[in-house]
Amino acid sequence: MIKKIIAVFALVVSTVAFSQENNASPYSFYGVGDLKFRGTVDTRSMGGIGILPDSIHLNLQNPATYGHLKLTTFTVAASMSNTDFKTASQTDNASRTTLDYIAVGLPFRKIGFSFGLMPYTSVGYKIRSTDTEGGFTRERQFKGSGGLNRAFAGVAYRITPSFSLGADMQYNFGNIETRSITDITSVGIQYPTREINRSDYGGFSFNIGAVYQKKITTLLNMYASATYTPRGSLNSTTNREIASITLNTSGNEAVVNTPITAKFSDNNVRLPSKFSVGTGIGQERKWFAGAEYMFQESNELGNRFDNITVAGFETAHRISLGGFFIPNYMSFNRYLSRVTYRAGLKYEKTGLIINNQAIDDYGFTLGLGLPLSGTIGGSNLNIGFEMGRRGTTSAGLIQENYMNFFVSLSLNDRWFIKRKYE
Template sequence: MIKRFIVGICLLFTAVVFSQQNSSSPYSYYGIGDVKFKGTTENRSMGGLGIIPDSVHVNLQNPASYSSLLLTTFTVGGSTTSTTLKTDSAESDASRTTLDFLAVGVPVSKKIGVAIGLMPYSAVGYRIENTSVVDDIERYSQFNGEGGLNRVFAGVSYKVTPSLSLGADVQYNFGTIETKSINAIPSIPIQYPTREINTTDYKGVSFNIGAMYQTKLNEKYDWFTSATYTPSANLSSETDRQLATITYSNGLNELIVDEIDVRVSSGDVKLPSKFTVGSGLGIKTKWFAGLEYTFQESNELGNRFDNVTSANFETSHKVSLGGYFTPKFQSYNSYLSRITYRAGLRYEKTGLVINDESINDYGLSFGVGLPLNYYASNLNLGVELGQRGTTSASLVQENYVNFFVSLSLNDRWFVKRKYD
C-alpha cells in the first residue's frame, strides 16, 4: 500500500516541478535566476546544514550520505514564501508556493546506497518597470521574466570503512527562461514602443562528489566531518530572439504592429565550481551542533539585456550554523519527547553585485520533525525568517518568511518473499 502511495505522489509532483514559477524576486533578473537551495526541510531548518549521514533521511547535499540509509526512504517537500519588497520610496508584497524536491534513497547493501530525484535548480520570476528622463525626454522601460532550470540527479555512495563514506552524483540540468523587455517614449506618440522577447533553452550535465567521516570522541560523542566539491560545468543554450514594434488597445492589450527581426543564437553557459566543508559534534540520537562553510567561484554569467551595465559577479561565500535536539527518541509514553527540534543561522554573500553593492542574504530558521508510527517515518515542518538585498544605491530589500514541509517515508523494499 505504501509503495502505491509513493508512486502516485511521484507522478503528481513530477508534472508540477517542471511547470511551476517559484520566484518573485527582482534579483532573479540576473544570470540564470535565483539558484535554489539544494537540500531537504531537515537541512533547511538547521540553517542549511548538510553534515549528518542520517539513516532515515535522504541528505541531498552530500552524496556520500546514501550508504548510511537503513531503509528505502522516499522524501518529498515543498514551501510557501511571503516576501515584502521594499525600496526607499515604495513597498509591495508577493508570494509563491512551490515543490522543492522529490527523491528516493535505497540501501543496496550494508556498504552501498543509491538515490535518484529531481528538484528546481534555478528560478526566474520578476516584473520591473522604470521611468527616467534623459535629455529632457521621458523614457519608459518594462522587464518581465519567467521560467527556470530543473535538475534530475542520480547518485551512489560506498562505505569504504565504518567511519569513511564516499559518493558522487550525476545531474542533468534543463529548462527554459523567457524574458521580455519593452522600451517606449510616451511623449512622442508617433513613435511605437519596441519589444524584445528572448526564449532560451538550457541543457547540460554536471557532477557532485562528496565525502563523510564520523568517529567517536571519548567513547561518548559523535564527531562528523563532511566535504563536497562541484566542478564547473557547461550548459548549452539556444536563444530565440524576437524584435517588434507594438501598440496598445485600450491601454491594456498588447498588439504586434510590425515584426522587425527574428534571430536564433546558441552558446555555452558556465556554471561555477563550488566547495563545501563542515564539521560538528553531538550524540547522534540526542543532539547535534555543527558549522558549515561554502565557497563558490565568481559567476561568469552575464546580463540578459545589453543596456544593463550596473551588475557584475564576485566569489560567493556562505556560513551555516545549526543543529537539532531530540529529548528521548525511543520514548514510549511521551510523543513530545520523540519530536526532533531544529534551529539554525545562515549568512550568504550571494556573489551578485549591483551598483557596487554586494547582495547579501541572512536567515534564521526553526523546525520540528514529527514522528509517524511507521518505520521511523516523519513529517518535517520548518520556518525561515530572512532578508536579502538593501535599499541603498536605489536597490530592493526583500524581507521574507518561508514555510516549508516535507514527508520522509521509510519502508523495506525489494524484499524476497518466503511464501507466494
C-alpha cells in the first residue's frame, strides 16, 4: 500500500519537478531544445539500447516490452550532469541535477500497461556575441529556458510467447521562453532593444514497437526489437514583447517605453518521425550483448530567431552497443555476484549543422544494478555513468565534454492477487 501511495504522489508532484531549468547547452538554442529522455537508467547504462524485454524493469523505449512484466513495477530516476564547454580560446563549466522520469507498469497475464511522465526536450542557454560592421558595434545577448514534457500511456500484448506488439500514446506539453537583447553603439541609438518570446506547446504523438525472442540453443536466446514513431505535430501560441531598456553594470533591466506586444499561433509545428531496430543474444539472468540503430528524419524546427541563418538540420543517426553480465543471479552469500554489471558505447549524428559543421555526439557508459535486500521480485537500485563529447571547436563552435551520473529506483510488488481466504 505504501508503494501505491508513493507512486501516486510522485506522479502528482513530478510536473513541478520537470519544470526546473535542466539544461546548460548552447545547442539547445535550436528547435525546441535538446532531446532529454535517452532511456531508463538500466538501458542508458548499456549505451542506450532498448532491445530487452524484462520482467522486473520498465523499458520505456519500446512499448512492446510492457507485455513481459511479471510484477507491478514503479520506477523513478534522477541525474546529475557536469559539462565543460570549450572554444578555440575559452572554457567554462556548468552542472545540473534533474528528475528524469517517473513511471508505473502493470501486468495482466499476456497484457501489460504502463503510464508515466518524463521530460521530452529542455532549453537552457546564455549566449553573448559582438560584431563590428559599417562603423558600428553590435552586442547581442540570448537567453532561453523551459522545454517540453511528455505524459504517456501504453499497452502491449504478447501474441505468442516469443512475439509482442505494443503502442504508446503521448501528450507533449510545455513552454519555452527566449530573451534577446541587442545593443548597437556608435550610431546614435540610445537604448538597447529587448525581445521576449514565450511559446506554449501542446500536441499528441505515438510510438509503436515489436519485440521477438527465441531460444537458439539450450542456453542462448536471440532478441530482436523495432520501434517506429510517426511524424507528429504540436500546436503553439507565442506571446512576443519588444521594448527599449536600460542596462546597469549588474545586468539589471528597466523598460523605458511602452512595450510592443503581439501574439502568434501555429497549429502545425512538426515533430520528426523516428525508426529504430536492434538485435542481440544472451543467456537469461546471466549475460547479454546487443546493438541498436536509430534513424530520425530531418528536423523541420528551426531556431527561434529568424535572422540566424548559419544553422540547419539533416537526418540523424545513432549506433549503440552494450550489454550486461551477472556473475551468479542465485548466489545467497555473495552480494557482488548478484549485482548486474552494465557497459556500452554510442555514436550519434545529432542532425544539427552549424557553420557547415555537423554536431556529433559520442561516448561510453557504465552501470550497476544493485539488488535491494528484503524486497520481493527483484527490486533494485540502478546506478549509471556516462562520459562523452558533443560538438567541435572548429568553425567558431563549442565543444561539450560531459559526465553524467544517473540513478533510478525500481520497485516491484504484486498489486493484484486474488485472495484464497477471506
